[in-house]
Amino acid sequence: MSQNYQTSLLSGENSVTQAMELLQKGEAVALPTETVYGLAADASDIIAVNKIFEAKGRPKNHPLIVHIPDVSHLENWAKTIPNIAYDLATLFWPGPLSILLQKADHVHYEVTGGLDTIALRVPAHPLFLEVLTKLNIGLAAPSANRYKQLSPTIAEQVMQGLGGRIAAVLEGGPCQHGLESTILDLVSEKPRVLRAGPVTQQQLETAMGHSVDTPKNHAEAVPGNIEAHYQPSTPLRILSSAQLLEKIDSLLQKNCHLIVWSDTIIERCKKVNFPVSKWSNLENDAALFGRDLYVTLYRVDQTFPSQIIIEKPPQSDAWAAVNDRVSRASA
Numbered sequence: 001m002s003q004n005y006q007t008s009l010l011s012g013e014n015s016v017t018q019a020m021e022l023l024q025k026g027e028a029v030a031l032p033t034e035t036v037y038g039l040a041a042d043a044s045d046i047i048a049v050n051k052i053f054e055a056k057g058r059p060k061n062h063p064l065i066v067h068i069p070d071v072s073h074l075e076n077w078a079k080t081i082p083n084i085a086y087d088l089a090t091l092f093w094p095g096p097l098s099i100l101l102q103k104a105d106h107v108h109y110e111v112t113g114g115l116d117t118i119a120l121r122v123p124a125h126p127l128f129l130e131v132l133t134k135l136n137i138g139l140a141a142p143s144a145n146r147y148k149q150l151s152p153t154i155a156e157q158v159m160q161g162l163g164g165r166i167a168a169v170l171e172g173g174p175c176q177h178g179l180e181s182t183i184l185d186l187v188s189e190k191p192r193v194l195r196a197g198p199v200t201q202q203q204l205e206t207a208m209g210h211s212v213d214t215p216k217n218h219a220e221a222v223p224g225n226i227e228a229h230y231q232p233s234t235p236l237r238i239l240s241s242a243q244l245l246e247k248i249d250s251l252l253q254k255n256c257h258l259i260v261w262s263d264t265i266i267e268r269c270k271k272v273n274f275p276v277s278k279w280s281n282l283e284n285d286a287a288l289f290g291r292d293l294y295v296t297l298y299r300v301d302q303t304f305p306s307q308i309i310i311e312k313p314p315q316s317d318a319w320a321a322v323n324d325r326v327s328r329a330s331a
Contacts, residue, residue, distance in 0.1 A: 007163045009155060011171035016130055019170045023135065028052050030144035030158045031131060032172025034124040035096045035181050035198065036151040036294070037158050038067070038141030039166065040131075043077075049110050049140055055165040057147040063113035064140040065098050065181070067123050069132040077120055077138055079104050084208060085186055091207050094124035096181040096198040111140050117187050127172045143180060144169070150232055150329075153178045153295045178291035179321050184212070196320040198290070214320070232297040236308045236330045241265055244311055248272060257305040259296060261289060265311055277303070286318040293325065 010018050022029050028041045028051040039055060041048035043066045053060050066077055071089040074081055078101035085099055103118035112118050120138075123129060132139060143151040144158045144166075152158045153175040162169075182197030184204060192213040193201055204212045234257075239247065241262050248268055251258065258279040260266055269279050280296050282289045300308055310330070313322050 005164055005167055007159065007166055008168040009159060009171055010168050015170055016127060016134075019168060020131055020135055022167045023048075023131070023139070026051075027167035028055055029167055030152075030155075030162065030169040031128045031139075031141065032125050032155070032170060032175060033067075033128050033141070034094075034176040035179060036153050036175055037144040037155065037169070037172075038123075038128070038139075039144040039162070040067070040128075040139040040141040043111050043138040043140040044108070046108050046110050049108065051166075052140060052142065055162055056142065056145065058142065059147070060110065061113045062142075063115055063117075063119065064111050064142050065119040065121060065183075066111060066138045067128065067132060067141050068120055068138050069129070069136060070122055073138065074101075074120060075104075077104055077107055077118055078102060082186055084191075088184070088204075088207060089122070092199055093122040094129060095122070096124070096177055097121060098181045098183045098195075098197075100183060100185045100187055100194065102187060119183055121181055124176075125172060127170060131170075148231055150294050150297055150301075151180060151230055152298075153291075154298075157295070157298050174295070176291065177287070178294055179325060182321070196324045198287070198321065200320065201317050230294070230325050230329045231331075232301045232308060232329065234301050234305055234308050236297070236310060236326075238310055238312050238326060238330050240312045244268075244309070248274070251309070254307070255305050256307040256309055257300045257303065258309050258311070259300070260311040261313065262311060278305070284314075286314075286316075286322055289313065289319075290322050290325075293322065297329070 019029050026048040030037050031040045039052050041052050080102045098119040098121040100119045145151050145161050155169050155171045158169045177198045182199040183195035185192040185194050201214050261282045261284050266281050282292050313319050
């Protein structure tokens, strides 16, 4: 059980300095990234890293992504680094791409979940980057939520989920992308996307000049690769646009909340006078849908419906990350 904290919400002029001081003392602190809020701790400090697992209730065989200040730190954490890793770093860092490499011999297995590989990235959020640059270290930072629950994209979510379990949350506003980083495996013979994210398969293939595998299912132990994950407290169900159109009249009488995106279903909700408190619409755009998905599910959870029904998103490469998260949230 994680020790009982009076969790501080850090904001204002000295907030970054306060966060840094806590991290230097071996505490776990939630920091904003451009993807989701991350629960950060010094990746070279085993005791600090264990505070992440304790606070989240996360199994210790689940590896953590290590965030670094810049590409020059790659060699501090990884070995046998292929040239393509540096090419990709030039194109996508700082940004939402995590690169899986062979871990350096000195890296603690507590960070890598007992594996000989490590996922690394340079985050783009200016506050996280400022902390990393000034401390000049690597910070392990999985999403700042309880295990399997919704990843937080606003500080309020972190406070609700981890308040009393961590030292502090650094207020950094809403996250830009709202979905976790893409994880690209550069250890295997052929590069593979092990977790879909804001950097798409097409972008990676264009950058690398050849195809990249994107297995629908794989057994690699990487963050997010469990069937049921990123889940609201309320049961979530996916219905196709056609199914929703057929059922929407009957759903009027039920204590459910609809999350929809297509013009057809939005117009139908309006036409049948579906109560505005019982449906939400997200943008018909993969990036904007992803940005707003978790925070919408969080807000809907606060209204205590018996069920959340989400309109099945489009099926294309651009929507791969959204479909992955929606699928796991409904498992």
